[in-house]
Amino acid sequence: MILGGPPSFEAARAVADAILYEGYLLYPYRRSSGKNRVRWQFGVLTPRSWLAPAAERDTGVAGSADAWRQWTECLLEAHEDATVHMRLRFLQIQHRSVQARLPGTGFEPVDELVVHGDRHLTFDEAVPREYDVTASVADIRRAPHVADVIAPAGEEIVPLGDLGRVVRTCRPVSARVRLSARPADSPFPLLRLRLAIENTACSPSAGAPRTEALRVSLVATHSLLGVTGGSFLSLLDPPEWAAAAARNCRNIHTFPVLAGAEGGRDVLLSSPILMDDHPRVSPESPGDLFDATEIDEILSLRTLTLTEEEKREARATDPRAAAIVDRVEQVPREVLARLHGAVRSPRRPATPETVVVDGFRVTRGSRVRLRPRAHGTDAHDMFLAGRVGVVQAVRTDLDGSRHVAVTIEDDPAADLHEWYGRYHYFAPEEVVPLKEPEP
Structure with missing residues (x-):
């Protein structure tokens, strides 16, 4: 069932988008750079058939290893008539093939084609996908709510005059979502909410190149959970009465934290990257640089030092890389000054501790x-x-x-x-x- 999620998801969108494109491309944003030849490192859900037996074992809470599923468990205070909203987000790999026109009517894939001074490179892009599922607490307590998700195949052809064309293709990606709830072991009414996301593709088989498996994988997979008529408890800092229940929550290749508005408990972000409750993007940041572990000022200044030929290659590598180069070149001096440093008071509780x-x-x-x-x-x-x-x-x-x-x-x-x-x-x-x- 595809339904709209709660408006409060928008408060967590900036952080969720940063997760979606973390590591998408790394400085210097060129295809020829070694670090951009091995991509897609977080939240990759591949077909189970492709994983070797050793890699199939569920280990750790972070999603920095290829896996076939994500498993999220969190704590929820809610009555039977409450509603749970789930938004699944991931990238679908899209191959961009540059093809030169042959004499006659045929085309031949090539690594690069220059048309009227513009470079066109064969490379992999990605298409963002979102799917929403809504269910009542009463329903998911009785039986798991199961939804099948399919990101369809696609093809787009862009002519390059008489010299060739660009063909973008993506293969279908399929997944299954299971949402369930059961009482947690605690002195007060509390539910353990479970979200399981599985890649349901049946091929390729083990031993196939990773690039082939990525074509049918969910990449940068994460989810937003919202509740209407209830609230989530922090797994990082639960109340004392729920501490044991929090420890019993099992999370595989994902890390759930409170998200959305500061202090709010109606939205939870289940991320393949470790973070604290209520994460946020720095207000000084002028835009995503695909590397949240770096400092915006350093990446921006480094990008400005690229030669014109390096910038030309970066622009040809990916439209998002071109947007970064263009944005950095146009950053006003006062914005760069803000990137140099900001001092914020540490977060303090509303009532001072004693x-x-x-x-x-x-x-x-x-x-x-x-x-x-x-x-x-x-x-x-x-x-x-x-x-x-x-x-x-x-x-x-x-x-x-x-x-x-x-x-x-x-x-x-x-x-x-x-x-x-x-x-x-x-x-x-x-x-x-x-x-x-x-x-």
């Missing part, structure tokens, strides 16, 4: 005497023994341990450190509060 030390409540603004322990601490902390610190935050790490973040009271650069969010961290037992105890 910790009680020797009957005193320590929170933001408290003054404490620093007493670093003699063993098992940073050697630099010993130079701060006896100094007075001003508490800027009380933080909890992934293991549940508390840490007191302080700036030094008589440090002339304390205001600057606070502005940058650069603090000294001490355990609660390493500080002595300097105020009256709480009543």
